[in-house]
Amino acid sequence: MQSDIKRLSLILLFAPFALWIFLLIIVPHAGMVVLSLREKVAPRVYEYGLGNYIDFINEPIYWNTLLRTGSMSILVTFLALIIGFPIAYYIAKIAGKRSRGALFLLCLIPLWVSDLIRAFGWILLLRETGVVSSFLLWTGAINQPIEFLYNDVTVIVGLVYTVILFMIVPLVSTLDGMDDAMVEAGYNLGGNGFTVLRRIIVPYAMPGIVSGCIVVFMLTAGSYLTPILLGGKNSSWFTEQIYDQFITRFNWESGAAFGFLLLAFTSLVVWLGLKLTGQTLANTVAKS
Amino acid sequence: MSTTDEYDLECIGVSKNFSSVRAVDDVSFTIPKGSFFSILGPSGCGKTTLMRMIAGFETPDSGDIRIKGNSVLNTPPNKRNVKMVFQHLALFPMMNVYENIAYGLKCIGTDKATIESKVRDVLERISLPDVAMREIHQLSGGQKQRIAIARCMVLNPDVLLLDEPLGALDLKLREAMKIELKLLQHQFNTTFIYITHDQSEALVMSDHVAIMNEGRFEQIGRPEELYHQPATAFVAGFVGDSNRWSGVVASADAQTLEVTTQAGLTLRCVQQAGRALSAGQAAEVFVRPEFIRAERAGADLAEQGDQNGLDGTVDSVLFNGANSRVLVRGPSGELIEADVVVTGGQGDLRGGDKVRLSWPIAQSMCFAG
Numbered sequence: 278m279q280s281d282i283k284r285l286s287l288i289l290l291f292a293p294f295a296l297w298i299f300l301l302i303i304v305p306h307a308g309m310v311v312l313s314l315r316e317k318v319a320p321r322v323y324e325y326g327l328g329n330y331i332d333f334i335n336e337p338i339y340w341n342t343l344l345r346t347g348s349m350s351i352l353v354t355f356l357a358l359i360i361g362f363p364i365a366y367y368i369a370k371i372a373g374k375r376s377r378g379a380l381f382l383l384c385l386i387p388l389w390v391s392d393l394i395r396a397f398g399w400i401l402l403l404r405e406t407g408v409v410s411s412f413l414l415w416t417g418a419i420n421q422p423i424e425f426l427y428n429d430v431t432v433i434v435g436l437v438y439t440v441i442l443f444m445i446v447p448l449v450s451t452l453d454g455m456d457d458a459m460v461e462a463g464y465n466l467g468g469n470g471f472t473v474l475r476r477i478i479v480p481y482a483m484p485g486i487v488s489g490c491i492v493v494f495m496l497t498a499g500s501y502l503t504p505i506l507l508g509g510k511n512s513s514w515f516t517e518q519i520y521d522q523f524i525t526r527f528n529w530e531s532g533a534a535f536g537f538l539l540l541a542f543t544s545l546v547v548w549l550g551l552k553l554t555g556q557t558l559a560n561t562v563a564k565s
Numbered sequence: 566m567s568t569t570d571e572y573d574l575e576c577i578g579v580s581k582n583f584s585s586v587r588a589v590d591d592v593s594f595t596i597p598k599g600s601f602f603s604i605l606g607p608s609g610c611g612k613t614t615l616m617r618m619i620a621g622f623e624t625p626d627s628g629d630i631r632i633k634g635n636s637v638l639n640t641p642p643n644k645r646n647v648k649m650v651f652q653h654l655a656l657f658p659m660m661n662v663y664e665n666i667a668y669g670l671k672c673i674g675t676d677k678a679t680i681e682s683k684v685r686d687v688l689e690r691i692s693l694p695d696v697a698m699r700e701i702h703q704l705s706g707g708q709k710q711r712i713a714i715a716r717c718m719v720l721n722p723d724v725l726l727l728d729e730p731l732g733a734l735d736l737k738l739r740e741a742m743k744i745e746l747k748l749l750q751h752q753f754n755t756t757f758i759y760i761t762h763d764q765s766e767a768l769v770m771s772d773h774v775a776i777m778n779e780g781r782f783e784q785i786g787r788p789e790e791l792y793h794q795p796a797t798a799f800v801a802g803f804v805g806d807s808n809r810w811s812g813v814v815a816s817a818d819a820q821t822l823e824v825t826t827q828a829g830l831t832l833r834c835v836q837q838a839g840r841a842l843s844a845g846q847a848a849e850v851f852v853r854p855e856f857i858r859a860e861r862a863g864a865d866l867a868e869q870g871d872q873n874g875l876d877g878t879v880d881s882v883l884f885n886g887a888n889s890r891v892l893v894r895g896p897s898g899e900l901i902e903a904d905v906v907v908t909g910g911q912g913d914l915r916g917g918d919k920v921r922l923s924w925p926i927a928q929s930m931c932f933a934g
Contacts, residue, residue, distance in 0.1 A: 458655035461622055464643045466669035467720065476668065480659040 306537075313534035329534035339518065339535070343542055346515040349429070350497040351546070353436045357444040357493050358486065360437065365448035365485075366478070370457070381449070384442050392439065396506040399435050400426060403507075427509040435507040440496050444489040451485030452478075487556050491547055498543045515539055572634070573598050573756040574619065574724050579628035581614055588614040590780035591628070596724075596758065596773070601750050603759040603767035606777035607803070612760045615777070616726050619758070620649050632723050643672070648717035649726040653733060654709055656701045662688075662712055663697040669720045687719040690752060706734050710742060711749075718753050727759045731766060743769050764804055768792070776800050798849045798932035807851040808901050811934050814846045824848045824931060828897030832873055834931035847934035856928040857903035859891050862919040872923045877901065879918040893920055 316328040333339045368380045387395060402408045403425035413419045425431055459481065463473035479486070504514035519539065522532030551557060574596045581589040588611045596602045604612045617623045619630060621642030629636050637645050648669075657665055663684055670680045688694050691711040696704065704712065710730060717725055727746075731739045747770045750757045761767050767774045768788040775785040776799070784796040795801035802809060812826035822842055824832050832850050842848055852873075862876060877893040880900060889907040891914050892900050903922055907913050914920060 456653060456655060458651040458653060459657065461620075461642075462649070462651055462655040462657075463668075464622075464641075465620055465647075465649045466716065467643050467672035468668070469643055469672075472672055477657060480657075483659070 306540075309533040309537055312530055313537050315530050317530060329531045330538070332531065333534060333538060342513045342518055343515045343538065345513060346498055346539075347542060347546055349433065349436075350494050350543075353433055353440065353497045354444075354490050354494045356433065356437050357441045358490060361441050361444035361448060361489070362482075362486075365445045365452055368445070369449045369452035370455070370460075384445055387438070388442065392502050393506075395439065396435065396503055399431070399438075399507055403431060426507060427511050429508070429511075432504050432508040432512055432514075435503045436497050436500065439500070439503055440493045443492045443496060447485040447489040447492070448482060449485075451482050455481050483556065487551070487554070490550065494547065494550075495543055498539065498546075571598065572596060573632065574758070575629075575631040575634075576615075576619070577629045577631070579615070579618060579625045579630060581611075581618060581623060581625050583614075587780050589618070589625070592777075592780075592782050593628075594775060594782065594785055596756055599754045599756055600772040601747065601757045601759065601770055603761060603771040603774045604777055605761055605764055605767040605774050605804075608762055610777045611780040612777050613728060616649070616728055616758065616760050619724070620647055620726055621645050646720075646723045647726060648720055648722040648724075650713045650717060650728065650730045652728045652730065654713040654730065656709060656713055656716070658701050660701070661697070662699050662701065662704070665701065665712060666716045666719050669716065673720075683719055687715045690718075691715045691749065707738050707742060707745075710734070711745070714746075714749060718749075718755065722755060724756045724758060725753075727757060729761050729763075731761075731763075739766075746770055768804070776803060778803070795851075795930060798851070798934070801851040801930050801932065805853060806902065807853050807930075808857070810850045810899075812848055812850065814842050814844050814848050817842055817844050821926065822848075822931065824850050826850075826897070828899065830875065830895070830897055832929055833926040834929040835927045837931070840933070842931065842933055849932050849934040851930040851932070852924055852928060854890060854902040855904040856924045857901065858923050859893060859903040859905055859914060859920045860923075861914065862921050871926050873926055873929060875901070875922045877920055877922060879914050879916050879920055881916050882907065882914060891920070893922060895922075 313329050314325050314327070315323045316326045318324050364384070368377055368384075372380055390398075400407070404410070405422045405424040405426075407425070409425060410419075410422045414422060455478070459477060460473055463477040468476065499516060501514070501516040501520065504512040505517060508514065515535070516539070519532050519535045522528045522535055572595045575594075577593050579589055579592045580587070590611075592615060604615065606612045614623060618625050621637070621640065624638070630638060632645065632647060637647075657668065660668065666684045666687060667680045670683060675683070684697065685694070688697060691714065693708060693711060693715075696708065696712070701709065701712075713730065714725070714727075731742055731746075734742060743766055746757075746759075750770075759767065759770065768791075771788060773785060774788055774791055776783040776791060778799050784791060784800045786794075791800060791804050795804060801807060810824070810826040810830065810832060812824045812830075812832070815823045815825045815831065817823070817836070819841075820836055822834055822836055822844075824834060826832065834850060836842070859879075875895055877895045880892040880894045882905070883890045883892065884907055889905055890902050891905050892902060895901050901922060905914060
């Protein structure tokens, strides 16, 4: 009787999760895989084959876009880490108890506003007739308006701004767990600031660094709005290709293949990153 | 005060304020080479602040700290040859035992072969030769303790600071580690400064103990001096157990004085050189339980002139082997502790027995209240 109740409650608790995984993750992805393996040979006539994937390999613009998306995402992840780490360290270790909450809230505030509005905010600042250009014109630093939008730098700045919070949160939570005495011991035993950072603080924060990097990389590589709005046609972000295939060209088969390739590619990059840094998911993400 | 390298550590008039709170107040002391020195005090007395100043994590507001005769006030913590064992040890969890010990050597740029032989050597000396490749979480509490000490000792510090490192251990292990620490100190022959609020740790291990209270040193001395000749009422009350009475000095001459307690008892004490009391002063009297003799009333007692005597009733017997005690309800209702020998025979005191307590007047320690 008791064990029946236990089993029932386990099933009830587990059901939403199982439904979520099954209906929203497994079924759509299986559908995508099936879709991506279909080739249109004539109107309403389909054959199964790897044609969509072969198209991708044969057309350099496709895989160049994917590689470009990947490398720019890595750059964004790296920049978010470099900028986010000192902020997280300050919030977790240096700021007082009271200011810590306020600082954390300040980091969260951009999330109050939708992605779209934030991107338009950047546009207001950076366009030819925007705030920055007008200001420079007014000071006399430039003598004709400059277009700051639609280049890679702007895309990267916008992306870093959008994702940096997802780097700061896991870093703060791991650094928060570090005993201050650990840092003091590092100095006491003769280490200088750099040694303490390299040999003690960074290794300690590794779980947070890894999980932050994975989340940030995945979000960046899969982002659509920011690169399109800030980069315009020059952004050539891979999600844009997927969108084009689905919506503009109505080629669902090819779009599904691209979508699956993006997933495979980002997973590969994460796996490589873990291998290169000698980390495993079990002792980093699971711990942070 | 002469500055020679006789002393591993000298503190001269060191003070430190945190906003309006005076954490350390004009503390001066010297620690001779190779001794085990404890700073004993209740929590919040400033002992940790004092130690953090020696290690360089805090800067004193005034005064000077000298190591081997040289002022270290302008030396950053990573350049001071003072190593510290932290309260929770602060071993680096992402490194194994070998890397933990090698860390300090790598920081000063020792070459690989030397590091290896030094680490092996220090592990040998703390009798844990086989743990080099273990992870920190695989060690027991006592092993972690020893690794934390080894990690410091491998750097040959002038002074080793220990901040209540036994606090986290269970009672049995703590007892064993006390002896172990003392042996390690002998073996390395380095000056250890041990911070604790546990008097038995301080008394058992130390060559010299400083009693600290409210930012000041109350007394510095050998453990037995502190116990038998406390300089202040705080030391008498803090070190060891004692019975305590407050009262007023009724009469005093050059050698002895009489104190009338609030409850009306009259206790006689011997005047102490340097802090003689005169009639009318408030006073506090401390008597250690081991000096109080409890005998069944009615027995033929040879009352000597230099004894204090009280009548009372045994309230309870606290049996604890060789450290057994009786609680005696005195004439004015207060409880007095006295050490007794409990043999298990007929002669033992039992609850309700009428007893006569007596102790030599020289054992009543009297302080201005």
